[in-house]
Ligand SMILES: *[C@@H]1O[C@H](CO)[C@@H](O)[C@H](O)[C@H]1NC(C)=O
């Protein structure tokens with residue numbers, strides 16, 4: 001953890017002691033492998049299945065599953081924004097991102113599905129393709145006079161995916 005995230009962690013611990021203390025040893029272990037530890041715990045604690053998980057694999061699936069859901073949520077948001085934006089450069093960028101995020105959702109669905117069957121090579125391939133598509137969306141806004149209206153959400157997704165990959169990497173034989 002860098003200083004900023006350590007501080008955030010301490011602050012979170014102060015504000016939400018109950019939630020943090022609800023973490024199980026397995027959640028603690030899993031999030032210990034990740035860069036974005038606070039987000040990792042937040043994600044796992046939001047899923048009632050995490051508490052009952054008995055293997056790191058189950059925790060990895062929950063993390064991967066929430067990553068997929070977040071991508072689908074962003075796809076819907078880009079699509080809605082595109083639909084309600086007048087013709088022009090912004091609409092074009094939103095439209096491209098809507099297309100890219102449809103693909104991100106598909107990739108992360110495949111990754112989540114492959115994870116279930118422990119096909120780690122395929123998981124890695126699909127996650128890499130999802131990252132490329134996410135970056136293509138970011139590029140649609142580069143050098144433009146407007147910023148992505150969903151940059152906070154897309155950054156959060158990239159961190160969630162990074163966390164899921166960190167946990168999945170520990171499963172490899
Ligand atoms: C967790 O396990 C308890 C006890 O076995 C069970 O009652 C509960 O429904 C389970 N929760 C989930 C979300 O699976």
Ligand SMILES: *[C@@H]1O[C@H](CO)[C@@H](O)[C@H](O)[C@H]1NC(C)=O
Pocket residue numbers: 061064065066068069109112113115116
């Ligand atoms: C991810 O896969 C698990 C099964 O391994 C499944 O229960 C879950 O619904 C999937 N998540 C999504 C968002 O498709």
Ligand SMILES: *[C@@H]1O[C@H](CO)[C@@H](O)[C@H](O)[C@H]1NC(C)=O
Pocket residue numbers: 079080083
């Ligand atoms: C966006 O517009 C397209 C075409 O006009 C339509 O097919 C689609 O259902 C709309 N999506 C949403 C989320 O409103």
